[in-house]
Amino acid sequence: MADDLLDTPLTTLQGEPTTLRDLTGGGAALVVNVASRCGLTPQYTQLEALQQQYGGRGLTVVGVPCNQFGGQEPGVPAEIAGFCSATYGVTFPMTEKLEVNGPGAHPLFQRLTQAPDVSGAAGDVQWNFEKWLVTPEGEVAARFRPTTQPDAPEVRHVIEEVLHR
Template sequence: MTDLLALPLTTLDGEPTTLGALTGGRAALVVNVASRCGLTPQYGGLEALQREYADRGFTVVGVPCNQFAGQEPGTAEEISTFCSATYGVTFPMTGKLEVNGDGAAPLYRELTRVPDAGGEAGPVAWNFEKFVLDPQGSVVARFRPQTEPGAPEVRIAIEAVLPA
């Protein structure tokens, strides 16, 4: 287990956990999410990835964040209800976290050190930024918000870290 997997988190239900417990030793796609964003329909693509790859050792981990134009203002219960009723979300979600700035969660302080395909590391640009992790918790790819969950480059990165 890497340091990233050992970082403490809280589930959307308020239970203490770690990233490693949420991923269960599987490859993962960690995504900061929001319910009132123009990119919110990406929840559908995220759930499609979850359903397609779950049996092959993969999970999506949603991380609600209200840092971008207040687009995730709801309570944990409201977020859970919205995701379930609107997009049929079955993947694990954390409690709300900050992803940038002085209040950034330790998870995002680590994730944002990783550059995207253009070689740019640093702050999360907006809601729905995606990080692909291998089963050991190493970040192997980073995709900016406009990259759809089902984009070929995302699928290639996920498939590269799935168990044989």
């Protein structure tokens, strides 16, 4: 079942078919639903810093644009890519815009939202910049709600644990 998560079909922001396994090269993934016009958008800076710090050790940040929260990701793929690159220097992979909640939720998020956060609550994505750390084996090691900063000690701790397995 865990392999299913890694092999869930995705499409990159550039329109190429892929999977989490392909995007990470067999490493761990920090999957984040992102948006360009959100009050939490500055988290891109910390996400890119995590990519730079841990990328060589097997972590890939994977950004998943979503327009379900206040219409905060209205752009087309080229606009999203340009904004992320020019404004935040994003180098990590991004998928096409996906729905994360409701009847149109992408299968990746149907699975991710089953994982509980630190308080034990699973279910719908609360807002942009919710984060899931997925192990190389396809298990969700942790789920962090939107207001948890990407470089928070609790996030770094779980990343270190997963990369030291």
